[in-house]
Amino acid sequence: MNNDGIVWEVLNNQFCSYKVKTDVGNLCRHPHNLTGRCNRRECPLANSKYATVRETAGRIYLCLKTAERAHIPSKQWERIELPKNFAQAVEVIDSNMQYWPKWMIHMCKQRLTKITQYLIRMRKLKLKNKSTLVPIKKKLERRERTREVRAEAAARLDQSIEKELLERLKSKAYGDQPLNVNEAVWKEILEGDAVEAESDVTTEDELEEENEYEFDKAKDPFAHEFVSDDSDLENDGEDMEDLLGMSASEFSSAEDEDEEEEDEGEYESGSDDEMSEDSDAADHSDKRAKGKRAASSAPRQKPTKRTKKHGPRVEIEYETEAVAKDNMLTNW
Amino acid sequence: MNNIATSEIKNKVKRGQVYEKQRIEKGKVKRLRRKELKKEEAENPELREARLRENVPTTQENTREFDEAVVADADDEVVKEEEEDEFAQYFNGQAPKVLVTTTPKAGKQTVNFVKELVSIVPNLEYVKRGSKFALQQIIQFCKNREYTDLIVVTEDHKEPTHVTLIHLPEGPTAHFRLTRIKGGKEILGHARATSHYPELILNQFSTRLGHTVGRMFAALFPQVPEFQGRQVVTFHNQRDYIFFRRHRYVFKNSKRVDLQEIGPRFTLKLRWLQKGLYDPVNGEYEWLYKADLETSRRRVFL
Numbered sequence: 001m002n003n004d005g006i007v008w009e010v011l012n013n014q015f016c017s018y019k020v021k022t023d024v025g026n027l028c029r030h031p032h033n034l035t036g037r038c039n040r041r042e043c044p045l046a047n048s049k050y051a052t053v054r055e056t057a058g059r060i061y062l063c064l065k066t067a068e069r070a071h072i073p074s075k076q077w078e079r080i081e082l083p084k085n086f087a088q089a090v091e092v093i094d095s096n097m098q099y100w101p102k103w104m105i106h107m108c109k110q111r112l113t114k115i116t117q118y119l120i121r122m123r124k125l126k127l128k129n130k131s132t133l134v135p136i137k138k139k140l141e142r143r144e145r146t147r148e149v150r151a152e153a154a155a156r157l158d159q160s161i162e163k164e165l166l167e168r169l170k171s172k173a174y175g176d177q178p179l180n181v182n183e184a185v186w187k188e189i190l191e192g193d194a195v196e197a198e199s200d201v202t203t204e205d206e207l208e209e210e211n212e213y214e215f216d217k218a219k220d221p222f223a224h225e226f227v228s229d230d231s232d233l234e235n236d237g238e239d240m241e242d243l244l245g246m247s248a249s250e251f252s253s254a255e256d257e258d259e260e261e262e263d264e265g266e267y268e269s270g271s272d273d274e275m276s277e278d279s280d281a282a283d284h285s286d287k288r289a290k291g292k293r294a295a296s297s298a299p300r301q302k303p304t305k306r307t308k309k310h311g312p313r314v315e316i317e318y319e320t321e322a323v324a325k326d327n328m329l330t331n332w
Numbered sequence: 333m334n335n336i337a338t339s340e341i342k343n344k345v346k347r348g349q350v351y352e353k354q355r356i357e358k359g360k361v362k363r364l365r366r367k368e369l370k371k372e373e374a375e376n377p378e379l380r381e382a383r384l385r386e387n388v389p390t391t392q393e394n395t396r397e398f399d400e401a402v403v404a405d406a407d408d409e410v411v412k413e414e415e416e417d418e419f420a421q422y423f424n425g426q427a428p429k430v431l432v433t434t435t436p437k438a439g440k441q442t443v444n445f446v447k448e449l450v451s452i453v454p455n456l457e458y459v460k461r462g463s464k465f466a467l468q469q470i471i472q473f474c475k476n477r478e479y480t481d482l483i484v485v486t487e488d489h490k491e492p493t494h495v496t497l498i499h500l501p502e503g504p505t506a507h508f509r510l511t512r513i514k515g516g517k518e519i520l521g522h523a524r525a526t527s528h529y530p531e532l533i534l535n536q537f538s539t540r541l542g543h544t545v546g547r548m549f550a551a552l553f554p555q556v557p558e559f560q561g562r563q564v565v566t567f568h569n570q571r572d573y574i575f576f577r578r579h580r581y582v583f584k585n586s587k588r589v590d591l592q593e594i595g596p597r598f599t600l601k602l603r604w605l606q607k608g609l610y611d612p613v614n615g616e617y618e619w620l621y622k623a624d625l626e627t628s629r630r631r632v633f634l
């Protein structure tokens with residue numbers, strides 16, 4: 001009934017479904033195989049006395065097969081659970097395989113070592129954070145990208161930042177002597193506060209006469225708010241003088257010399273038309289010479305203000321910026 | 333000819349020509365109307381004010397869906413809660429100490445981004461990430477060394493894609509998507525950063541969640557800025573996108589402030605917020621982005 005020789009003959013020479021032929025040699029796929037090699041000595045089918053170590057669900061078992069149970073295939077293997085402690089497990093193997101062949105005991109222990117090691121490694125890996133693959137959803141990405149662009153446009157970042165900063169400055173969040181503000185600007189703000197306070201008082205009083213008086217006083221700061229060119233403010237009084245009493249030649253002398261030369265013919269006409277002539281001259285100059293304009297200095301700001309009424313091409317900003325830069329150089 | 337509607341002209345070329353004429357005519361009328369309006373309003377500024385008052389365009393912002401999480405300006409409950417939250421210590425004067433690291437084997441672009449971060453946040457230290465320790469271990473190390481925040485930049489295809497911001501020692505942890513990074517040097521006419529502590533602007537963080545996120549950002553920076561540096565760091569929230577910008581400013585006069593960008597720019601979008609320290613398995617999510625949440629573009633969470 002139990003002839004190992006015949007079994008091996010069949011497996012070796014005819015067919016074995018566990019056998020794998022490789023360049024290295026023949027290997028065995030049988031789960032009870034102790035070493036994984038295919039030969040007469042290590043074949044779990046062709047040996048009625050056989051031992052191996054197996055792992056199932058993290059537990060290690062010593063499996064023994066003896067000729068005495070060969071007639072009951074369902075109980076052929078004796079399965080002994082090995083303790084988790086490696087040294088104790090080795091002892092169990094030794095005690096259960098006392099008179100077994102030396103090489104088989106040795107192989108079992110080797111297999112036990114290998115299994116214990118990979119179990120340890122498995123547990124360690126379980127503790128580590130695993131990186132998970134997350135699908136990139138193309139449609140979602142695209143939607144978020146476009147929405148981001150639109151949100152950025154709606155945010156008006158520069159404006160909102162500027163607004164916030166000015167608010168902080170005006171609410172005195174930077175303290176009484178701020179380090180991040182030019183002295184002139186800080187004075188301007190303090191003055192603005194004072195004016196506001198004054199105007200508040202007057203509205204509370206609601207006396208007509210006083211109101212008129214205060215209004216005159218508050219006229220300058222009021223102008224501060226709505227006139228586009230700031231540097232004009234200081235020259236307001238002079239403007240009035242100009243309008244009232246200045247002759248054409250006097251006025252033109254305040255202007256750029258180059259322009260004066262070019263516009264001489266026009267200026268020579270009578271003093272009655274001076275206003276219209278002036279505006280004309282300014283208009284011409286505006287169209288002609290941008291570069292010169294940029295180089296011109298403070299007194300020339302009056303004509304630019306007039307030209308602004310006529311057309312959009314006014315370079316007021318150049319002038320104010322030039323002034324501001326000078327300030328910066330001296331104060332910063 | 334006049335009786336036929338333009339759309340019924342059968343010749344395609346002719347039809348096109350007529351349409352073009354109509355378009356130009358329309359534009360002319362419009363321009364004329366605007367010009368007259370402008371003239372009227374120049375004479376009578378009240379008209380302009382009235383028009384601006386009435387003519388408010390509908391935007392996503394002013395048609396936002398009602399959200400009970402939106403915090404009113406003076407909500408005592410929220411103020412008190414915030415006095416006792418995880419960041420309260422920082423707002424009571426504790427100096428921040430921040431560590432930044434990446435995922436293992438970070439690419440060049442990621443490291444460059446981290447370097448930009450180092451220039452932005454004072455007291456920020458970059459430590460190169462080895463592959464030996466898990467993030468949770470690193471968090472422990474940071475706690476032992478009394479760091480107040482830990483930033484982890486995550487990359488994909490060698491590009492930084494996510495930022496995890498962990499407030500120590502007790503959380504919370506926020507995870508952001510990171511997009512549209514533009515380094516300082518790529519910005520045209522950029523300014524140079526100085527080592528002064530920057531000012532901070534947190535714009536439009538309106539809900540409870542938004543407040544938490546805003547406070548997280550605020551807790552990264554030293555509480556008292558050095559104003560002489562005139563540097564301002566902005567986290568602007570618009571429709572849940574958080575735009576980062578850094579500028580140098582100059583007050584030109586009482587009405588005008590000029591900005592020069594220092595850079596970098598980038599955009600963050602919150603993906604999740606965990607209550608405690610980073611814990612991918614058992615962590616309690618205070619808020620987690622799901623596609624289901626996007627029921628409408630007028631629904632905003634921050």
